[in-house]
Amino acid sequence: MIKRHLPFATVAVIALVAAPLLLEPFRLGLLAKYLCYAIVALGIGLAWGQGGMLTLGQGVFFGLGGYSMAMYLKLNEAGPGGLPDFMVWSGVEQLPALWAPFANPVFAVGMAVLGPVLLAVLLGTLVFRQRVRGAYFAILTQALAAAMVILLVGQQGLTGGTNGMTNFFELFGQDLADDSTQRGLYLVVASVLGILYLATRQLVHSRYGRLLVAVRDGEDRVRFLGYDPALVKTVTFALSAGMAGLAGALFVPVVGIISPALLGVVPSLELVVAVAVGGRHALAGAVLGAVVMGYAKTAFSEQFADGWLYLQGALFILVMTLAPKGIVGVVGRLRRARTT
Secondary structure (H helix, E strand, O other), X not given: OHHHHHHHHHHHHHHHHHHHHHOOHHHHHHHHHHHHHHHHHHHHHHHHHHOOOOOOOHHHXXXXXXXXXXXXXXXXXXXXXXXXXXXXXXXXXXXXXXXXXXXXXXXXXXXXXXXXXXXXXXXXXXXXXXXXXXXXXXXXHHHHHHHHHHHHXXXXXXXXXXXXXXXXXXXXXXXXXXHHHHHHHHHHHHHHHHXXXXXXXXXXXXXXXXXXXXXXXXXXXXXXXOOOHHHHHHHHHHHHHHHHHHHHHXXXXXXXXXXXXXXXXXXXXXXXXXXXXXXXXXXXXXXXXXXXXXXXXXHXXXXXXXXXXXXXXXXXXXXXXXXOOHHHHHHHHHHHHHHO
C-alpha cells in the first residue's frame, strides 16, 4: 500500500514544499498556470482516456469558469454602484442584470463550476441520447468552442470583446501583485489538483469506473446488459466540464487575464494534444502531459521566438511516433524491462 502511493506522495511534497522554496515568483506563477491546465487535462483524461469521448471543446467550460471569476473581480474593484473599466470605455451606462449576482463571491465561484456542469449535462443529454459518438461528438464540441468565441467577441460591452478582461488587483482583500498572494494561489492550485486527482483515481477504480471503461470498449453490449450508456457518459462529461470550470476560475487570479483567445478551438486542441503526449489512458499521464507541454511552450518561445510552434509540433510528432501511449507508456515499458 505504501509503495503504491509513494510516487504521488513524492510529487505532492515537491509541488507543495520544494517548488515554493526553490522557484522565483515568476517561475512559480508559470508553474501554477501549468497546473491549472493540468486540472483541465485531468478531466479530459477521464472523459477521453477512460470514457472514449474525444472532447475538443473543453476551452468552453474553462472559459465559463474564468469569466465567472473575472466578473466577480471586476465588480469587486468597481465597488458598489460602479462599472467595470471596459464597460465605461464601451459606453455602457448601467450594470447589466446578468452581472449583478456575480458581486457575491460564493455565487461567482459556484457558477464557475455549476455553469459548465449544467451546460455539459444539457449537451450530453441531447447528444448521447441520440447515440452520437466518435468523430461526430468531437466535431460537435469543437463547433461549440468556435461558437463560444464568436459570442464573446461580439458582446464588447458585456464580456470585454476580443480583449477580454484584465487588470485584476485584489482577491478577497489580498493584493494579487504581492508575491505572498501568488505563492498562496499556487498552493491552492496545487492542492486542488492533488485532491481532484485522488478523487478521480478513486472514481476510475470504482464500479462506476469499470462501467465507464466498458461503455468505451463496447457501448452496445453495455446497453444490452441493462445499463444506460448515455447516463454514464453524461455524468462523466459533466465531471470533466466541472473540472475545467474550476481550473478557469483559478487561472484568472493566477495569470491575470481571461479572453476569447484562451478558450477557442486552438487552446482546446492543445489540451487534447497534451493529454495524448502524457498518455491518455492514465490520469497521471494527462496531468504530466499538461505540465510538460506547458513548460515546452514557455521554453521554446523564450529560446526560439520565431519557430517555437514548429518545435512544439515536432515534440508532439516525436512522442506520438516513438511512444503512441505517451510518456507514461514509455515509463511503463522501462519499468517492465527492468523487472524482467
